[in-house]
Amino acid sequence: MIWQVRTYKIRPGHMDDFLALWKNWVVPTREDLGYVVRGGWYDADDDVFVWIVGHEAPDGWEAAEAAYYAHPRRDEFPHQPREFVADVQTRLMREA
Numbered sequence: 351m352i353w354q355v356r357t358y359k360i361r362p363g364h365m366d367d368f369l370a371l372w373k374n375w376v377v378p379t380r381e382d383l384g385y386v387v388r389g390g391w392y393d394a395d396d397d398v399f400v401w402i403v404g405h406e407a408p409d410g411w412e413a414a415e416a417a418y419y420a421h422p423r424r425d426e427f428p429h430q431p432r433e434f435v436a437d438v439q440t441r442l443m444r445e446a
Contacts, residue, residue: 351386351404351405351406351444351445352404352405352406352407352411352442352443352444353388353402353403353404353442353443353444353445354402354403354404354411354440354441354442354443355400355401355402355440355441355443356400356401356402356403356438356439356440357398357399357400357438357439357440358398358399358400358431358435358436358437358438358439359397359398359435359436359437359438360392360397360398360399360434360435360436361397361434361435361436362397364433364434365392365394365397365399365434367429367434368399368431368434368435369390369392369399371427371428371429371431371434372390372399372401372431375423375426375427375428376427376431379418379421379423379424380403380418382423383414383417383418383421384405384406384414385403385404385405385414385418386403386404386405387401387402387403387404388401388402388403388404389401389402397436411442
């Protein structure tokens with residue numbers, strides 16, 4: 351399993367909007383595509399959201415991500431996450 355730690359700086363005033371999108375759309379879509387979401391955590395005072403997502407990624411992480419971003423359900427999202435995210439930092443990790 352490959353894991354990715356994702357840290358987002360959320361645009362001021364949009365944490366609640368982002369959390370609703372993440373819980374109701376992002377997580378279910380990723381899980382339907384074989385991802386495992388370990389959880390999400392946020393600091394409302396600093397507008398920071400961190401989550402951990404994993405996938406077996408037999409064809410590599412990039413291929414798994416390409417399938418997610420090309421999935422037709424993403425067109426049904428009421429908003430795209432980037433509307434609420436000012437900055438993204440990611441790091442791929444492997445289990446010890």
